[in-house]
Amino acid sequence: xxxxxxxxxxxxxxxxxxxxxxxxxxxxxxxxxxxxxxxxxxxxxxxxxxxxxxxxxxxxxxxxxxxxxxxxxxxxxxxxxxxxxxxxxxxxxxxxxxxxxxxxxxxxxxxxxxxxxxxxxxxxxxxxxxx
Amino acid sequence: xxxxxxxxxxxxxxxxxxxxxxxxxxxxxxxxxxxxxxxxxxxxxxxxxxxxxxxxxxxxxxxxxxxxxxxxxxxxxxxxxxxxxxxxxxxxxxxxxxxxxxxxxxxxxxxxxxxxxxxxxxxxxxxxxxxxxxxxxxxxxxxxxxxxxxxxxxxxxxxxxxxxxxxxxxxxxxxxxxxxxxxxxxxxxxxxxxxxxxxxxxxxxxxxxxxxxxxxxxxxxxxxxxxxxxxxxxxxxxxxxxxxxxxxxxxxxxxxxxxxxxxxxxxxxxxxxxxxxxxxxxxxxxxxxxxxxxxxxxxxxxxxxxxxxxxxxxxxxxxxxxxxxxxxxxxxxxxxxxxxxxxxxxxxxxxxxxxxxxxxxxxxxxxxxxxxxxxxxxxxxxxxxxxxxxxxxxxxxxxxxxxxxxxxxxxxx
Numbered sequence: 001x002x003x004x005x006x007x008x009x010x011x012x013x014x015x016x017x018x019x020x021x022x023x024x025x026x027x028x029x030x031x032x033x034x035x036x037x038x039x040x041x042x043x044x045x046x047x048x049x050x051x052x053x054x055x056x057x058x059x060x061x062x063x064x065x066x067x068x069x070x071x072x073x074x075x076x077x078x079x080x081x082x083x084x085x086x087x088x089x090x091x092x093x094x095x096x097x098x099x100x101x102x103x104x105x106x107x108x109x110x111x112x113x114x115x116x117x118x119x120x121x122x123x124x125x126x127x128x129x130x131x
Numbered sequence: 132x133x134x135x136x137x138x139x140x141x142x143x144x145x146x147x148x149x150x151x152x153x154x155x156x157x158x159x160x161x162x163x164x165x166x167x168x169x170x171x172x173x174x175x176x177x178x179x180x181x182x183x184x185x186x187x188x189x190x191x192x193x194x195x196x197x198x199x200x201x202x203x204x205x206x207x208x209x210x211x212x213x214x215x216x217x218x219x220x221x222x223x224x225x226x227x228x229x230x231x232x233x234x235x236x237x238x239x240x241x242x243x244x245x246x247x248x249x250x251x252x253x254x255x256x257x258x259x260x261x262x263x264x265x266x267x268x269x270x271x272x273x274x275x276x277x278x279x280x281x282x283x284x285x286x287x288x289x290x291x292x293x294x295x296x297x298x299x300x301x302x303x304x305x306x307x308x309x310x311x312x313x314x315x316x317x318x319x320x321x322x323x324x325x326x327x328x329x330x331x332x333x334x335x336x337x338x339x340x341x342x343x344x345x346x347x348x349x350x351x352x353x354x355x356x357x358x359x360x361x362x363x364x365x366x367x368x369x370x371x372x373x374x375x376x377x378x379x380x381x382x383x384x385x386x387x388x389x390x391x392x393x394x395x396x397x398x399x400x401x402x403x404x405x406x407x408x409x410x411x412x413x414x415x416x417x418x419x420x421x422x423x424x425x426x427x428x429x430x431x432x433x434x435x436x437x438x439x440x441x442x443x444x445x446x447x448x449x450x451x452x453x454x455x456x457x458x459x460x461x462x463x464x465x466x467x468x469x470x471x472x473x474x475x476x477x478x479x480x481x482x483x484x485x486x487x488x489x490x491x492x493x494x495x496x497x498x499x500x501x502x503x504x505x506x507x508x509x510x511x512x513x514x515x516x517x518x519x520x521x522x523x524x525x526x527x528x529x530x531x532x533x534x535x536x537x538x539x540x541x542x543x544x
Binding site for chain 1: 252253254255276277278279281282283284285286287289326329526527528529531
């Protein structure tokens with residue numbers, strides 16, 4: 001079963017990694033690297049990406065002519081998607097365990113961030129037979 | 132770039148893969164190393180044979196190349212354990228090993244027992260079986276399961292370490308253990324088949340090859356154990372299910388339910404073979420779940436339409452199946468068969484009894500079956516409601532599309 005684990009962080013909350021002291025940033029990045037390496041070694045990693053910050057995000061809609069109309073920054077957003085993992089696991093319990101591990105990534109002073117990780121199942125193959 | 136292997140040569144390689152692996156495991160007693168070496172030999176064959184031609188004795192060729200790979204690795208790693216056993220001779224080690232290894236016996240069954248060992252998770256057993264017995268490359272397996280090659284490589288090497296660490300004996304175990312292990316093997320083959328069969332046409336072509344591969348491996352198992360009724364039943368079940376593959380999806384890849392399938396698209400040759408197999412097996416006694424499912428598939432496959440289907444026989448077969456396995460999926464199918472024989476109300480009553488089963492709690496199939504039966508009962512509103520609930524709960528896009536489309540059609544009148 002494949003799942004996406006999404007790391008949603010509050011826009012004005014603790015996860016303002018750029019304002020952290022250097023050692024905290026290093027610790028956090030090292031944790032994320034180790035986490036990905038472990039997932040690769042266990043044969044569970046499908047993909048993992050970190051996303052650029054909300055400052056660079058664009059909101060796109062099609063205009064009347066089908067051309068893109070872009071909105072710039074949206075300061076009103078309460079939280080943003082910082083990154084995600086797609087994992088292929090044997091059980092639901094396993095993905096919850098992994099999400100908890102990611103949630104406890106170290107933040108300022110090395111304390112666990114306990115971020116909210118949203119877990120969603122990736123749609124898969126249909127059953128063998130419909131009725 | 133070399134020419135790709137032609138189909139017969141590809142099949143030859145895949146047939147030889149477990150035989151070569153078996154010969155090497157017997158010789159060096161190191162499953163993981165032997166498996167790696169065989170994989171390398173298969174790759175070498177795939178690159179060399181198209182230009183050089185297939186060697187006179189392909190099996191010996193593969194054993195020789197794989198043996199050479201092992202001695203190369205042994206030299207490189209200075210693994211004393213192997214060196215002492217192999218290098219103390221003037222005969223080149225790979226020749227020595229090739230000569231000693233090949234007695235021509237077929238160890239495929241023992242290898243299947245190893246690769247499908249209960250200590251492995253299903254996903255690991257599937258990957259290992261496809262590589263070690265099926266002779267598929269890691270890339271092919273990764274593509275089939277839509278994961279990166281590196282991830283699949285890790286899964287396979289972890290599986291091999293588990294096999295190695297568990298100290299599973301290569302030689303056959305006692306009869307009771309053998310029966311249990313055979314059950315694990317057929318289960319893994321069945322899972323591989325299902326993975327391929329449920330792949331929707333077009334978008335995931337590589338996946339559908341998995342059902343052909345599962346059928347091929349199950350045929351090999353059947354050849355090795357011709358008297359095992361459940362193995363024969365599994366071959367029949369795969370044939371009879373696979374026979375409907377072309378009809379189960381429409382032109383845009385949408386799912387087509389059994390009662391609306393164009394039955395002229397069904398593979399008559401596969402149906403004839405499957406029916407013959409299950410008919411020959413069932414009367415011999417020792418009836419098991421695969422034979423029963425094959426028998427049910429045979430009744431469907433032989434009918435000209437849903438209306439002309441012998442539902443009484445299907446209901447009876449599900450009745451027997453229910454006594455053998457406490458699987459809620461069987462109970463759901465049985466409720467459908469009950470509805471076809473005794474009317475939708477009787478089927479719905481069976482569903483009510485199942486509603487308390489925790490294994491079905493929040494499962495879309497319960498809603499999908501209820502919707503289907505309500506539709507048959509003429510309760511359009513109730514059917515729409517349950518089709519939509521099922522659509523909301525399923526984890527398959529193809530099935531969700533089917534359920535939503537069906538609900539919309541009913542709601543639209």
